[in-house]
Amino acid sequence: MDGFMKGRIKIFTYGCQMNDLDSLKMHSGLSTLGFTPTQETAEADIIILNTCSVRQKAYEKAISNLGRLKSHKSRNPSLIIAVTGCVAQQEGERIRERMPHVDIILGTHQLHRLPDLIEHVHNASYPMTETDFSESIPSMDIVPDQGLSDHPHRSYINIMQGCDNYCSYCIVPYVRGHEVNRDYKKVLNEIGLHASRGVKEVFLLGQNVNSYNGGITFPGLLRGIHGIEGIERIRFTTSHPKDVSDGLIDCFKDLDKLCSHIHLPFQSGSDSVLKAMNRHYTHHSYLGLIEHLRSARPDISFSADVMVGFPDESKQDYLDTLAIIKTVRFDVLYSFKYSVRPGTAAAAQLNDNVSSEVKIERLKQLQALQKRITFENNQARIGKIYEVLVDGISPKNPLQVHGRTSQNAIVNFLGDQGLIGKILPICITRANQNSLTGEMA
Numbered sequence: 273m274d275g276f277m278k279g280r281i282k283i284f285t286y287g288c289q290m291n292d293l294d295s296l297k298m299h300s301g302l303s304t305l306g307f308t309p310t311q312e313t314a315e316a317d318i319i320i321l322n323t324c325s326v327r328q329k330a331y332e333k334a335i336s337n338l339g340r341l342k343s344h345k346s347r348n349p350s351l352i353i354a355v356t357g358c359v360a361q362q363e364g365e366r367i368r369e370r371m372p373h374v375d376i377i378l379g380t381h382q383l384h385r386l387p388d389l390i391e392h393v394h395n396a397s398y399p400m401t402e403t404d405f406s407e408s409i410p411s412m413d414i415v416p417d418q419g420l421s422d423h424p425h426r427s428y429i430n431i432m433q434g435c436d437n438y439c440s441y442c443i444v445p446y447v448r449g450h451e452v453n454r455d456y457k458k459v460l461n462e463i464g465l466h467a468s469r470g471v472k473e474v475f476l477l478g479q480n481v482n483s484y485n486g487g488i489t490f491p492g493l494l495r496g497i498h499g500i501e502g503i504e505r506i507r508f509t510t511s512h513p514k515d516v517s518d519g520l521i522d523c524f525k526d527l528d529k530l531c532s533h534i535h536l537p538f539q540s541g542s543d544s545v546l547k548a549m550n551r552h553y554t555h556h557s558y559l560g561l562i563e564h565l566r567s568a569r570p571d572i573s574f575s576a577d578v579m580v581g582f583p584d585e586s587k588q589d590y591l592d593t594l595a596i597i598k599t600v601r602f603d604v605l606y607s608f609k610y611s612v613r614p615g616t617a618a619a620a621q622l623n624d625n626v627s628s629e630v631k632i633e634r635l636k637q638l639q640a641l642q643k644r645i646t647f648e649n650n651q652a653r654i655g656k657i658y659e660v661l662v663d664g665i666s667p668k669n670p671l672q673v674h675g676r677t678s679q680n681a682i683v684n685f686l687g688d689q690g691l692i693g694k695i696l697p698i699c700i701t702r703a704n705q706n707s708l709t710g711e712m713a
């Protein structure tokens with residue numbers, strides 16, 4: 273396998289930050305073995321599709337891209353094609369019925385097996401599928417090479433995986449499995465290691481981080497991380513409103529390293545829709561939570577996920593959703609049309625009875641409203657000074673650098689390579705639709 277180990281890999285990543293981190297771990301592990309990355313699909317010896325199936329669209333994208341790789345395989349029969357992530361978990365062997373050119377199908381708990389499977393396929397030329405769930409998820413403990421990341425001063429850290437909430441529309445519990453928590457000592461050790469290598473910001477990841485319990489609670493974990501020297505910023509995603517405890521709200525009061533931002537998906541503003549979604553909170557209690565967080569941390573910013581067109585969503589239900597948006601005034605809102613996910617409770621029990629036209633129209637109106645709010649929020653920041661952690665050279669202007677405020681707003685300002693990784697006070701001079709422009713204060 274020696275010569276082969278000098279091969280080139282191309283990883284396509286779809287979906288959430290969890291998948292981004294999994295891709296970085298695969299990339300890291302294969303680099304250690306001698307593989308090098310390539311941008312050119314045609315040059316690759318191994319192509320990995322790290323897939324997402326949370327919504328119908330993401331699923332279709334993965335399947336159609338997989339179909340497109342068939343011609344690469346016919347041109348280069350020694351090419352190894354692997355499918356990982358949620359579609360691999362959901363479909364397993366069925367993928368190969370439609371896509372016989374796929375060599376490796378690797379489920380969400382089996383990521384650590386990738387190098388072995390590549391070796392098997394290479395030596396024996398037969399396809400491999402591993403999609404079993406396990407009690408522990410070994411890949412959560414893989415520490416990726418931070419040097420391969422495009423944000424060297426920010427590390428993403430798995431603290432848990434999977435979900436036991438079973439929101440009626442959601443496929444995640446079926447493709448990521450039950451909630452598995454990583455031991456807090458391992459989390460703190462990994463963060464200590466990153467800090468000693470110059471990482472300043474940690475981003476804790478899990479499908480529902482506030483229900484974390486890996487030996488201590490989530491607020492306990494945040495307090496532990498706060499004590500690690502060198503770490504200056506702590507972020508986390510994603511959170512379920514029903515699990516935002518008083519202990520977590522207190523963290524926003526007490527821990528100055530905890531960034532002034534929370535992603536808090538609300539999905540709908542209608543109590544009847546929320547009930548049918550199995551979300552365990554109401555319009556009123558969600559707004560109460562927002563108020564609590566605001567009084568604990570007055571400069572906190574909010575982002576969220578929402579969907580339109582859930583079964584039986586009436587005009588009034590939809591207006592209740594818009595009311596939440598108008599009241600909270602999120603900085604960023606990820607909005608989707610409901611799509612049926614096979615295997616979920618909603619797919620089995622409810623009719624997808626809001627027409628496609630109505631879903632499109634509701635989404636369009638909602639997005640127009642949010643666009644205005646995002647811009648107004650940005651405008652309100654003009655003249656104020658924010659601490660910005662510089663991430664890199666701006667993609668659109670090589671004379672500028674870009675970074676993020678504690679509130680997670682993107683800021684561009686004049687600067688060079690030498691500023692990367694520094695936290696600087698920046699005065700905002702201009703509001704753009706999705707970013708801010710500033711100058712050193």
Ligand code: 5AD
Nearest residue numbers: 441442537577578579608609610611
């Ligand atoms: N249809 C539409 N959107 C969905 N999401 C999850 N499942 C579905 C579905 N079946 C959205 C939710 C979730 C985000 C990651 O994707 O808003 O928070």
Ligand code: SF4
Nearest residue numbers: 435437438439442444
């Ligand atoms: Fe899906 Fe609900 Fe779990 Fe989030 S909390 S991953 S929406 S089941």
